Amino acid sequence: MTADVVIVGNGVLGLSVAVETALRDPALRIAVVGPQARPGSASVAAGAMLNCFAEVTRRTGEHPASRAKFALAREAARLWPGWLDRLAEAAGAGAVPVRHARGTLVVLGARTTADGAGSMRAIRAAAEEHGEPFEDVDPYDIGFLEAEAGEQPVDALYLADEGAVDARQLLAALDAAAAGRGVIRIADEVASLVTDEDAVTGVRLSSGTALPAGAVVLAAGAATGRLIGQLPPGSVQPMLSGAGVALETERVRGEAVPYVVRTPTLVGGCGLHAVPLGDGTEYVGATNHVSFDAPAGPRLGIVQALLSGCVAQLDRNIAFSAVRHWHHGMRPVTWDTFPLLGHGPLRGLYFATGTYRDGFHGSPAIARHLAGLLTGGAAPEDEKNDLYAVFAPGRKPVETMTADDAVERFAEMAVHVAVERGMRLPHFLDAEPIAAACRQLAHTCMELLGVPVAPAPEILHAVSEAGAERIRQVADSLRALRRRD
Structure with missing residues (x-):
């Protein structure tokens, strides 16, 4: 079997890209690969809040990448009502109420x-x-x-x-819409990418079967990290x-x-x-x-x-x-907490992942962007901008703060979590000793990495819990990214 487009991942992003692409070009042979039960899927477990403004924090406007992420959320909010209608139309008799x-x-x-x-x-x-x-x-x-x-x-x-x-109902609606548009479903996992020099030419399934394709889209959520590890060092930042x-x-x-x-x-x-x-x-x-x-x-x-x-x-x-x-x-x-969207570092490779907590809400906008790339059609006027440029998969990690800021925000996070979980201190003490201990831990983690990076507090916390070998692997990947022109 050969496909024009293979999409790795059958969650909300993978299926949304498949349906949107099939709607744009019905002649394309599109295959979606993913286990039927979707173990560990963020889509299955999602609360599926369509929140844009409710997600705003005091950090949202601090950096161009953060502002671009907010603009993407606003665009998705605009698209959702029409997207639900289009899914029902694509499913036809198999339409699932959402x-x-x-x-x-x-x-x-x-x-x-x-x-x-x-x-x-x-x-x-x-x-x-x-x-x-x-x-x-x-x-x-x-x-x-x-x-x-x-x-x-x-x-x-x-x-x-x-x-x-309802996330479970939406997945069912996407399944029905994909079936209604002739999308091929393969209940398997992708073990590896098939490459030829500087191009991806297909995937190899865990069953051992090779599936040639003109384009491969990585939309397997957190599982994408395993496939990123197969790319040349410094191609794409680590996935957690x-x-x-x-x-x-x-x-x-x-x-x-x-x-x-x-x-x-x-x-x-x-x-x-x-x-x-x-x-x-x-x-x-x-x-x-x-x-x-x-x-x-x-x-x-x-x-x-x-x-x-x-x-x-x-x-x-x-x-x-x-x-x-x-x-x-x-x-x-x-690593930088921003999504990987668009053309990958190898020809024929595309990304629709790394969305952290925003993949479900952002799915209509992300699907439209990827479908435009896959079909090569002229983009509508509102797509002709550089909104997605900051999310290019081959970028160096976006740094929204200095190393000192990263240390301070890590300490700030620890104190906030302690208060949220009921910490009460006597009147003659404040939280500074706790913050100081967390600053020291953050400095230790930065030294273990050995790379001049400034990760978000939750990423720094992940470093604090990781083993030395895994930290070394991630640090090597970050160094390779920083060496790229």
């Missing part, structure tokens, strides 16, 4: 820090700047939430145009795994949330959130733990923090809910 919960309430709990308060100010400022409708909400009059005593929210705002879709855990629950006491309820995004992590799934069922999440290699499963302490945080800061009645299903998935996290 629940679309509209509205997002952002709440800031009493157990907050300057980081959380700064994010709330940044959300309001961004919404005002871009004309996004929002409404300030009295935090003491949110009838369907009942935080624990002393944990009541101190600030809240409502974004009417944001919300969420961001583990997230969440659960589906059924309400027993209190009201199910009528729309998305979440806390702001914090340095190094994501906010707590509850997403309505209908009929009293809710998605409660989520966590973020970045590591060099995918863990065997969720850590008990992280699960404990998730559950206690949601019960305390969102609604204590969640403690009575019945657990229906656990979700655990791996997010694809690049």
Whole structure:
């Protein structure tokens, strides 16, 4: 079998690229490769919040790459309504209804820090700047939430145009749309890329079968890191795994949330959130733990923090809910935390991965960009810009801060996490001794790397937990990237 396009990965990004490309050029023979059960898939485990402004932090506008990422999120938000309609049309008789919960309430709990308060100010400022409708909400009059005593929210705002879709339903809709457009499905894993000098000419499956292709798109999420490791040194930056855990629950006491309820995004992590799934069922999440290699499963302490945080800061009645299903998935996290989108360093190779926590929301825009590259068609006027240039897969890692900033933000993250998890100090002490110890740990990690880089706090934390050999491998890759012209 030979394909015009092979897409590695059958999550939301891989399938979205396949469907969009098939819609643009029905004559193309497109194959999507991925195990049917999607083990460890971030798409399967996602809360699928369609949040753009609710994701804004005080760091969003600091660097051109961060601003480009925000612009991509805004473009995706514009495309989502039409994308759902196009999926239903592409699926035809096999169309799968996708629940679309509209509205997002952002709440800031009493157990907050300057980081959380700064994010709330940044959300309001961004919404005002871009004309996004929002409404300030009295935090003491949110009838369907009942935080624990002393944990009541101190600030809240409502974004009417944001919300969420049901991730499992959307995957089913993508499956149906792909089938409706003749996309070939191969229930296998890609073991390696097939190369010829400076070009990728296909893939080799774990079964040993070679699949020749005119173009190969890497959209396998965190699993893409293994294939990146097969490329020439210095071609693409390392890929890490961001583990997230969440659960589906059924309400027993209190009201199910009528729309998305979440806390702001914090340095190094994501906010707590509850997403309505209908009929009293809710998605409660989520966590973020970045590591060099995918863990065997969720850590008990992280699960404990998730559950206690949601019960305390969102609604204590969640403690009575019945657990229906656990979700655990791996997010694809690049060294600089920005996505890999577009042409790869070898001819015939493309990337649609490295999206961290933004892949689901960004999928309509990313699919449109990749489909334009794969079909060679003229891009619409709103695609003729350099929005994606900063996300070129062969780039050197984007550095948004100095080494000193990286150390300070790592310490800041540690203190924020400690406060969020209930740290209480006597009046004659402050958090400076904790911050000082974390600064020392950060300096030690930077010395172990031996490369003048300034990674995000969660990446530096991954270094602190990694073994010496894995740190050496990553450092060698970073050095090779820095040596490239």
